[in-house]
Amino acid sequence: MSRSRDAVHEILRQSAAFRSAQDIFTEMRADGSKIGLTTIYRALQALNDDGRVDVLRTDDGEAVYRACATSAHHHHLVCRGCGLTVEVDGPDVEVWAERVGAEHGFTAITHTVEVFGTCGACAKG
Amino acid sequence: MSRSRDAVHEILRQSAAFRSAQDIFTEMRADGSKIGLTTIYRALQALNDDGRVDVLRTDDGEAVYRACATSAHHHHLVCRGCGLTVEVDGPDVEVWAERVGAEHGFTAITHTVEVFGTCGACAKG
DNA sequence: CAGAAAATGAAAATGATTGTCAAAACGGTT
DNA sequence: AACCGTTTTGACAATCATTTTCATTTTCTG
Ligand SMILES: [Zn+2]
Ligand SMILES: [Zn+2]
Ligand SMILES: [Zn+2]
Ligand SMILES: [Zn+2]
Numbered sequence: 001m002s003r004s005r006d007a008v009h010e011i012l013r014q015s016a017a018f019r020s021a022q023d024i025f026t027e028m029r030a031d032g033s034k035i036g037l038t039t040i041y042r043a044l045q046a047l048n049d050d051g052r053v054d055v056l057r058t059d060d061g062e063a064v065y066r067a068c069a070t071s072a073h074h075h076h077l078v079c080r081g082c083g084l085t086v087e088v089d090g091p092d093v094e095v096w097a098e099r100v101g102a103e104h105g106f107t108a109i110t111h112t113v114e115v116f117g118t119c120g121a122c123a124k125g
Numbered sequence: 126m127s128r129s130r131d132a133v134h135e136i137l138r139q140s141a142a143f144r145s146a147q148d149i150f151t152e153m154r155a156d157g158s159k160i161g162l163t164t165i166y167r168a169l170q171a172l173n174d175d176g177r178v179d180v181l182r183t184d185d186g187e188a189v190y191r192a193c194a195t196s197a198h199h200h201h202l203v204c205r206g207c208g209l210t211v212e213v214d215g216p217d218v219e220v221w222a223e224r225v226g227a228e229h230g231f232t233a234i235t236h237t238v239e240v241f242g243t244c245g246a247c248a249k250g
Numbered sequence: 251c252a253g254a255a256a257a258t259g260a261a262a263a264t265g266a267t268t269g270t271c272a273a274a275a276c277g278g279t280t
Numbered sequence: 281a282a283c284c285g286t287t288t289t290g291a292c293a294a295t296c297a298t299t300t301t302c303a304t305t306t307t308c309t310g
Contacts, residue, residue, distance in 0.1 A: 002256095002257080002307085003257080003258090003306085003307095004257080004258075005257095020297090021297080021298080022296095022297080034259090035258085035259085036258065036259035036260070037259085037260095037298095038258075038259060038260080038261095038298095038299085038300090039257080039258055039259065041297090041298065041299075042257085042258085057182045057186055060267095061182055061186040061187075061188065061266080061267085061297080062186075062296090062297065063186065063297085063298085077225060077226060077229055077231060079231065080233075086229050088225050088229075090218075090221050090225065092217050092218075092221055093215075093217075093218055093221055093238075096215045096217055096218055097240050100202060100213050100215065100240060101202060101240055101242045104202055104211050104213075104244075105244065105245035106202060106204065106240075106242030106243060106244055106245070107242055107243050107248055108205075108242050108243045109240060109241070109242040110240075110241045110242070111238070111239065111240045111241065112237065112238070112239050112241075113218075113236070113237070113238045114236065114237050115222045115225060115226055115231075115234060115235075115236045116234070116235045116236065116237075117226045117231030117232055117233055117234040117235070118231060118232050118233045119229075119230065119231055120230035120231070123232055127276090127287095127288085128275085128276095128288075128289085129288075129289075130288095145266090146266080146267080147265090147266080159290085160289085160290080161289065161290035161291070162267095162290085162291095163267095163268085163269095163289075163290060163291080163292095164288080164289055164290065166266095166267065166268075167288085167289085185298095186266080186297080186298085187265090187266070188266085188267085
């Protein structure tokens, strides 16, 4: 894996929003690339396995990816309008999740936390 | 809407775990019901619209539903092994989400928060 | 360069979810 | 009970994202 993976990674780096496979495919093809959709799926999978991109599911179940600046654990604040995404963290939330899990006798706790809203730009026009 | 919707709702009431449409379909058919899969999807959608069932997406994008005891805002602690789910709430998380959104100029803040782990029973054998 | 191993892409297969449409179940009315 | 307009239902087809398959191309190694 290399050629295509890097190309896909680069597309993600240049976007502040989460992007879908189809979305990336369309952009790359528009830019003249001959890449196949399958390769994009494979690249996204590999990048995610390597922890280089984050993935989340839209309301309708579509997987969308983003190359976040930090590889450390964090969460996202996503604009419902334009997709603009900001990386955020919440130490309190981390503690809360562990505690609520432990209180109920659960182990190996993990969690998903995403915040959505309308960004300043979208709030206007 | 009535006959089938109530039947689906009842199945969910009797389960502590989130269930998929296929899952519910299989159980109802096994119980002798002649219900169709389409009807189950419609019932789940209606129940969700009415706020009577919660929905979330599994890692592979499948929608799963649960009839929670409370209709008030809450979150879930889900066992990765058996699906056992406990309803939990975290006032701190609510506050944190609002604050982090506001800090970045976002409005109309919403959030998704789910906690996963291995329950006591599954931790054994 | 040769040959093996990894990557790629087109097309088919999968699986969840939705749309279509005619038949069946309801509800209220004579 | 027979009638009629409305709602619900279910079999089946259609969508859509994602995965598989498989033959071809590219990359790597010696
Ligand atoms: Zn925006
Ligand atoms: Zn966290
Ligand atoms: Zn369990
Ligand atoms: Zn909350």
